[in-house]
Amino acid sequence: MKAQTKQKLKRNATGYAFILPLILYFVVFQLAPMLIALVISFTNYSLEHLTDYTFVGFENFIELFTNSVKYPMFWSSLKTTFFYILLTVPANIILALVVSALLNSKIKGEKFFKTVFYIPSVTVGVAIMVMWQQMLAPDGLINQLFGTNVDFLNNESTALVVFAFMSIWGGLGYNVLIMLSAMKNIDPAMYEAAEIDGAGAVQKFLYITVPGVMPTVFFFLVTGLISGFQVGEQMLIIYGDTTMVQSVYTYVYGLYYTMRRSCDYATASAMSYFLFVIILIITLIQFRVQNGRPKFIQKLIDRRKKGGELVEKV
């Protein structure tokens, strides 16, 4: 008996010894920060109250949501972030689908194209920003090419679009890699069956390719949403802490402002947690969609199916 428990003890000890760094890291750099931030978001810990901070309850959150004098950009920053997601996520998916489909047709040079598209992914982010900043300047490459004179980055109506474009440009390589390998997993016999049935290239794409990579599309949707909500670093690099351009003021950009400029750590913590909640909700929705719908939605769908005749899809 004793020897058995001794062995068991030794096994457990060894196991934990191996994951000790992980546990330590987890406690110090995951758990503790989250707890501290949580607590602080209920205080008024900021530059003015570094030592004499007090517990203020939900005041920080309420101020964020309601006080449009103190936080004029709060809701508009959420709208901007939302708008950015609308610009990037569908475009990313469609572009990845189309480019991957083109690369998947029997052409030479697939490896070459994949490499070229992937170059931005291995270019230092700041360097890419420097490059684009100069390209988008009034006398930069883009304007030279089109003979126009638009200051893209400082123009309210173009700025956000341009950031979306940069993000799509930079992400294409990675997206294509993922999408292409998903496409290659589709059983070629299905294309052959469709070929014999008389399907043309477009039809094969719509009826076989797209449905076949649906899981990947879903993956892009979810990751696109999650990283879309966190957009802000690009703006930070280009404009610094503050910007005159209102249309690029995203939620996270506001977070940076609050952190660096006003040093209002309490509010920043509150904003961080709010972001956390949003992302958590998205993740939960994703989980649900992948693993089954809640019962009441399923009943609605069944009722509709039984009522109708065979629905034809052309």
Added chain:
Amino acid sequence: MKKSEVAKLHFPRRFSAGTVAKKTVVYVVLIALCLAFIVPYLWMIVTSLRTEMAYNSTGFTLLPIDEYGNISFHFENYSEAFSALDLGTVFLNTMIVCVVNTVANLFLNSLAAYAFARLKFFGRNSVFRVCLFSMMVPGTVMLVPNYLICDFLGITDSLTALIMPFLMSIYNIFLLRQQFLGVDKEIEEAAKIEGAGVFRIYFRIVLPLVKPMLIVLGITTFMWNYSNYLWPYIVNTDPALRTLSTSLAELMGADYDLTVKLAGAVIVSAPMIIIFFVLQKFIIGGTMAGAVKG
């Protein structure tokens, strides 16, 4: 043979007219897209070799010409960028952070991954799941909390702050665990019978077997550290502790010729791009292997 008859002889077309047209369109589109990726880089390199005056006086060009139309290379942009970036110190800082973090990261993550894959201990699966879920918190959310803890620990404004918060990565642990699970158990059992201890089995026998994944993860971790801007910007304010990214961002906002700024961008990004071309196979293969789960 009549000439008119000979003229009628023709070789078969390999593809029907429709196919040729389709293929041409595909190639045209792809090449156009390629240009969208190559031209900016080309432009950046070329412009960094010109003077600002030359740049302002000419229109669109991909050649390093000066204001009179002659090709000239102005490497002084690069020396200016070199000092503007304080490249010596900054490069050293970045290298220290990258190398230390990557090595520590690989070692510690593989330890944990091996434990989750092969060692049996109380609560193994629950600990794994808890870590899995909690460490999926996105980076931006962790930004403020991590800053606060570093402040609390007093390590702000140090290179340690750039290394420590990224020592463990659940993504790496997950992938390494996958690899470890795929190792033939019998090898480990044979070693056990021979009397090797757990650590020895892990370090000397199993770890070398997952070398490909280690290389891929090593490369990606190194590159991530190299490019990291946000965190060094937030946590370190001491100019002596700048990394390549933060230094370049400063250069970006300072009053220098655009040619110097672009030269700076080239200096900073060139090493990674060169490594990419050399290790292409690993990088692209690793990305695809890790993320296909979708």
Added chain:
Amino acid sequence: MAKVSLRHIYKVYDGKVKAVSDFNLEVEDKEFIVFVGPSGCGKSTTLRMVAGLEEITAGELWIGDTLCNHVEAKNRNISMVFQNYALFPNMSVYDNMAFGLRMHKVPREEIDKRVKGAADILGITEYLNRKPKALSGGQRQRVALGRAIVREPSVFLFDEPLSNLDAKLRAKMRTEITRLHKRLQSTFIYVTHDQVEAMTMGDRIVVMKDGFIQQTDTPQNLFRWPANKFVAGFIGTPQMNFFSATLTRRSDGSVEARTKGFTLVIPAEHTYRLDEKYLGGDVTVTMGIRPDDIKPVSRAAPGAQICASVALVEELGTQTLIYANTDEGQLMNENSDTAFCASAGENTGITAGSTVEFEVDTSKLHFFDEQTELSIKRRIPDVTVGAQVKGGRVFMLGGALALPPVLASELGEGSYDAEIPSRALSFAGEGVSGRVEETEELGKGRYLSRVLCGNDRVFVVGDSPLSVGDKVCVSVAFEKISFLRGREEVISAIPGEMKLNGTYVRLKEGREKNHYIVAGGVKIPSPMDFNQKMYDRGRSIFKRKLSFGIDPAAASLGEEGVPVTVDKVLDYGSAKYAIVSLGDGKLCVALEGPVPADPHIKLNFDSIKVYDSDIDMRLF
């Protein structure tokens, strides 16, 4: 509903690897044809070429009356059922089946009618709304069948459709597909690696190996008359037993077959089809005996007896398999060359370790040449008989025949062995007399008769049925016969085709471009339609090494054409041939009239066969 015709079909990859070689098959309308063979034999590749999913390297594919080599798959009016069903997972069963019809813009009511009709036949009407992932393997396979049926194609193609199903389901689906074939009255081409499937389902079976057709025939014929060792071993379960044997013709007409472990005596009446060359007792052949033809008995007839020890007994219900070995010491060695398998009924009472006597059905033995593995006991065999030449006549087959002029001059008096292929014999014309001993119907209006002429037995194919005992006249076409002395050939038969190596060139002469084939080193101008056929092979045709197959009727001797020298004139009386030298090559030409003084040869380019000699592929 249509015929499918594959003529000299080749599939070559990278100009080197031949996946399919010289595939020839005429599929009748409504026929159920099965391609069978081991993995990699080229059966799926051939099917895919018929479907249009693979490009045909050389040869012609006709579906109905249309040459389909370059017709796209969707326009060939075919349907295909795949091994993994290839159903579209995001569409319902109805939509899966309707897909092809929608692509062809068939009106909605028609689609509905056809889909529901097919679903009814296959019994899947209740699944029409479901998605494939909600169906079992067998149901999915039926949907795949349904998708094929609704298109109402001329030909149905099946690529190992039952390989993914479990044994029981497979057996059930087999009968369903066979029934479907009878019901639809369409042409079915079916690929499988399972010979049981092939034998039970096919009207005719094409056995393939390494890209070549080994034999095409009905299941019964494949079983009884395998053309080579491979077919013999492939068809039939359990597999045929093979032994190394020497055959000796005895004085009473019987043949003794001696193997390492036993000796059999084959009564004379079962030896007539054996190629005499192998009966001298000095050549080893491979003897094949099916397990069903070896039975354990208490007392075996003399000459049909094998005495062996039993290594293993497998009870299968109504059948028992007995694994035995004539050499007791080798019992445990299953690779021993004295081991064999015998099949018996139930309740044999035989146990492992006992010694048992077996009786062999000596009428059902198979023999194959040890090197070529070809059968030496063919259904329509070639025979070798003794012949005596004397005084301008040859005495053989119990009669005297006038020697044609060429043989009269070439063959000196004496005795020879005459090798007579069956195609050299017919019932038309003058010849020797004989009596019909046995008749067999070959199908398609052809009848095989075994005729006793003198002391020799020959096999003649005719187009009217004869009866045993009939007196007939067998005529001999001497140009198809070879005469040998000892083992050496003194006079050989007229070759069906002679090959000349050469190339195809295009030369600029003056202001014109002229095309020639260079055969035997000699330039021969080629006509326009021939040129177009060469051009159809692509630019590379000028660089390939070619060989030209010219049969005697494809060339004519006259005053015009390419100069040649006549080496020899072969006068067979009714037909005359000349052997000519064309450059450094030789040709056999049929002569119409007298030999011209200044002989030239004109080639009939329509009948020339062109081969790519590097990869041995017939181009056309």
